[in-house]
Amino acid sequence: MRIRTTSTQRTYRYVRLAIIGATAFLAVGVGIEVVGGGALPSVSAAYYTPAGPVFVGALSAIALALLALSGRSLEQGLLDVAAVLALVIAYVPTSVSCGAAAPCVPIAVRETVANNAGAVASVVLLGVAVALVLARVQGTLTRGVVATAAVVVAIVLGGIAWASAAPEAFLARAHEVGAVAFFVLIAVVAGLAAWRPRAGRVARSRLRVAYATVAATIVLTLVLLVVGVLAGAEQRGIPVVLVGESVALALFAVFWIVQTVELWDEVDPSLGAARE
DSSP: OOOOOOHHHHHHHHHHHHHHHHHHHHHHHHHHHHHHHOOOSOSGGGGGSTTHHHHHHHHHHHHHHHHHTOOSSHHHHHHHHHHHHHHHHHHSOOOEEETTEEEEOOHHHHHHHHHHHHHHHHHHHHHHHHHHHHHHHHTOOOHHHHHHHHHHHHHHHHHHHHHHHOHHHHHHHHHHHHHHHHHHHHHHHHHHHHHSOOTTOTTHHHHHHHHHHHHHHHHHHHHHHHHHHHTTTGGGTOOHHHHHHHHHHHHHHHHHHHHHHHTTTTTOHHHHHHHO
């Protein structure tokens, strides 16, 4: 028997699947580069390789999909912030080896970074303004929506101030700060999904275990990554950043697969009731 769905339900399903697909797209693009061009110091270093367009495009798609799923829950507010951080990761590249000098963002790409970062900041601020107006018109302007908008604006304005006051420090650290913050937010969202009860979910205990495992493993991965970098593991030939980012990316995909399964019928509960 064919199960009926609505266009809204299908749209939400496809957006969730798009996040999984974009993550796979990024993994495959970076994987091809590693196999064909040699080891990378990190997944983020793919920005400077032929896989660069895949890296930027995949993260942009993930950011847009996260924003498309925007809602009024705490989890969704955190994912809206994560979407902005995904854009930071995409358009402000990581530092790489600059010969005898300390790692840096090469001069050859700095104009591109300035152009792209300026465009992203402008569009995000415009998007916040539009989102607030729409929420007001639709009667969905809550304190949570305002708080999320305020955090996003603070991130953008803080980034602009940082880049203006200390451009070298911004280029050297903004990508890493954005990446760590992004995965911390995903861990928090997974943790909330594990411990917040949702009535009517099938096999809820297994889902809670899956969410809790993802949250704990992301945190553990980030801690081990930081410890490895501080301990100088990379200088001893251990690709700690590449491995850490790869594991975190895989856990991000696992989280979305689990949540897509759980929320497959989320936007049209009436259909589920009609089939019972």
